[in-house]
Amino acid sequence: MMANKRGMLAVLAAAVLLTSAACGSNEAATGTPASSGGEATSGQGSSQPVPLKIMANYDQADLSATDKKMVELLEKKTNTKVTFEIPPLTGYKERLQLMLASGEYPDIVFFPATNDPSFLNAMKDGILLPVNDYVKNAANLQKYTYQTSWDALKVKQDNNIYGIPRTSVNRNDMFWVRKDWLKNVGVTIPDNSEVTIDQFTDILRKFTKEDPDKNGKNDTYGLAVNVNARKVLDPVLTGPFGLTGWQPTTGGSYAYMDPTYDTNSDAYKKALAYSNQLYKEGLLDPDAATNDGTKARERFWKGMTGVYLGFAGHYNWHTDEMRKQNPNVELTYLFVKNEQGKVQGGGYATGLWGFWAITKAAKNPQKAAEFLDAFLADDVWPTVSNGFEGSDYKLENGNKVAIPNPPTSFVRRNTMRRANDTDFFITVGTEKNVVDLITPWLKKSVETVANGKDLGFVPEAAKKPSLMDYQKVWDQTVMKIILGEAPVSKFDELLAGWYKAGGEDYMKQMNEFIKKMESAK
Numbered sequence: 001m002m003a004n005k006r007g008m009l010a011v012l013a014a015a016v017l018l019t020s021a022a023c024g025s026n027e028a029a030t031g032t033p034a035s036s037g038g039e040a041t042s043g044q045g046s047s048q049p050v051p052l053k054i055m056a057n058y059d060q061a062d063l064s065a066t067d068k069k070m071v072e073l074l075e076k077k078t079n080t081k082v083t084f085e086i087p088p089l090t091g092y093k094e095r096l097q098l099m100l101a102s103g104e105y106p107d108i109v110f111f112p113a114t115n116d117p118s119f120l121n122a123m124k125d126g127i128l129l130p131v132n133d134y135v136k137n138a139a140n141l142q143k144y145t146y147q148t149s150w151d152a153l154k155v156k157q158d159n160n161i162y163g164i165p166r167t168s169v170n171r172n173d174m175f176w177v178r179k180d181w182l183k184n185v186g187v188t189i190p191d192n193s194e195v196t197i198d199q200f201t202d203i204l205r206k207f208t209k210e211d212p213d214k215n216g217k218n219d220t221y222g223l224a225v226n227v228n229a230r231k232v233l234d235p236v237l238t239g240p241f242g243l244t245g246w247q248p249t250t251g252g253s254y255a256y257m258d259p260t261y262d263t264n265s266d267a268y269k270k271a272l273a274y275s276n277q278l279y280k281e282g283l284l285d286p287d288a289a290t291n292d293g294t295k296a297r298e299r300f301w302k303g304m305t306g307v308y309l310g311f312a313g314h315y316n317w318h319t320d321e322m323r324k325q326n327p328n329v330e331l332t333y334l335f336v337k338n339e340q341g342k343v344q345g346g347g348y349a350t351g352l353w354g355f356w357a358i359t360k361a362a363k364n365p366q367k368a369a370e371f372l373d374a375f376l377a378d379d380v381w382p383t384v385s386n387g388f389e390g391s392d393y394k395l396e397n398g399n400k401v402a403i404p405n406p407p408t409s410f411v412r413r414n415t416m417r418r419a420n421d422t423d424f425f426i427t428v429g430t431e432k433n434v435v436d437l438i439t440p441w442l443k444k445s446v447e448t449v450a451n452g453k454d455l456g457f458v459p460e461a462a463k464k465p466s467l468m469d470y471q472k473v474w475d476q477t478v479m480k481i482i483l484g485e486a487p488v489s490k491f492d493e494l495l496a497g498w499y500k501a502g503g504e505d506y507m508k509q510m511n512e513f514i515k516k517m518e519s520a521k
Contacts, residue, residue: 123162143376172347172446182203185207239344269491
């Protein structure tokens with residue numbers, strides 16, 4: 001009975017989302033272009049609201065009070081009527097595949113990545129529409145979306161754009177650190193929050209060996225670590241060892257190179273050796289090899305580890321959770337410099353946090369684009385960011401003060417984002433001292449990104465059985481090196497085998513793609 005009820009809620013929620021996202025009329029796809037101004041397009045003057053159905057992957061199916069208000073606001077602005085289909089988050093992939101196979105499509109559908117097989121198949125089958133004509137006059141989308149995000153959605157390499165980006169702030173994520181522990185072990189960090197690799201290692205060592213929580217027990221570790229989606233440990237430090245993805249290079253056989261695959265570079269080997277050093281010394285969470293992302297974060301919150309890789313905008317989230325157990329927790333943020341003394345790291349190079357595709361079932365694709373564009377409008381964005389007075393915040397002496405336990409806001413805050421808008425992550429009512437604390441971290445995280453040139457592209461060579469099979473060998477060997485079960489020198493043999501298994505074709509196809517995309521700029 002509960003499952004059926006949730007399914008009904010999911011369908012209703014999805015309907016709401018679809019309606020909100022496609023703010024158009026029942027006219028054909030050549031409807032009125034999106035507003036070229038900075039405000040949301042108004043639906044005034046059109047007799048009947050345009051129905052829009054949206055399939056989305058929000059965390060819950062039923063809309064909260066703030067989400068309902070958000071949808072109603074945008075429906076009024078765009079003269080649409082939105083319904084959402086929101087499958088259970090853990091089953092979204094399967095429901096997406098079933099929907100595409102059914103022949104019954106929503107107007108708007110969310111895809112997590114440009115290399116998602118469901119997306120690529122739907123595009124090839126003509127289920128998804130190029131959005132170029134529908135977004136060219138959408139001033140807000142054009143103003144607040146990274147160009148690399150649009151480029152990443154040109155997946156056929158023919159200039160057609162097959163989706164509307166849900167932007168993520170493109171940034172260089174570094175490390176949350178227990179500031180109260182730093183005080184307890186006598187470590188002072190520079191005002192610019194930058195440390196060398198050796199200084200970072202020293203912090204991890206002290207957090208592991210010098211009882212930083214002063215409980216008299218040997219029960220803390222330096223760094224929270226978890227396996228990736230393939231159940232493999234990644235190197236602990238990447239940017240500080242020069243691993244910043246696909247970049248222009250001089251010399252060698254290729255114009256562009258990811259240092260991971262560079263036979264003339266020892267950057268990846270250094271990163272592996274460093275990770276192995278930390279593991280051997282016991283400076284990593286001993287559960288590292290079995291931790292998923294959630295478990296690693298929770299162990300950091302519980303005070304088992306003192307350093308955690310994460311986004312500089314999540315200060316309130318982490319401190320709120322940690323202070324439920326220890327009200328005296330203090331956090332700071334650290335950037336680890338590379339061997340040249342510079343802070344630099346890879347990030348969300350495409351700026352994409354998934355994207356919205358418009359299907360051929362949309363009776364008014366223009367309205368679908370207008371609905372998403374409206375989220376980013378100057379007269380709407382403050383509400384997207386802060387919510388509604390009375391339900392999300394209250395005014396005291398002209399200042400916005402957060403209401404305790406406000407309603408969840410998945411639709412309002414997780415449908416669209418503005419490029420480079422780090423203020424979005426400073427939640428309403430945040431105390432000025434906290435704003436002053438985290439603003440420099442956010443600024444530096446954005447300024448120190450080294451954008452990779454690959455745009456998330458996966459060459460056909462990567463799909464060949466030989467290279468797919470070799471990925472298992474790669475993963476097993478990397479894991480063994482980090483855990484000390486194989487020497488770092490084993491990586492040379494591993495990389496040579498990768499090239500023989502299809503890596504040469506992979507490199508050539510990736511370089512051809514990057515050259516083509518760069519020449520089109």
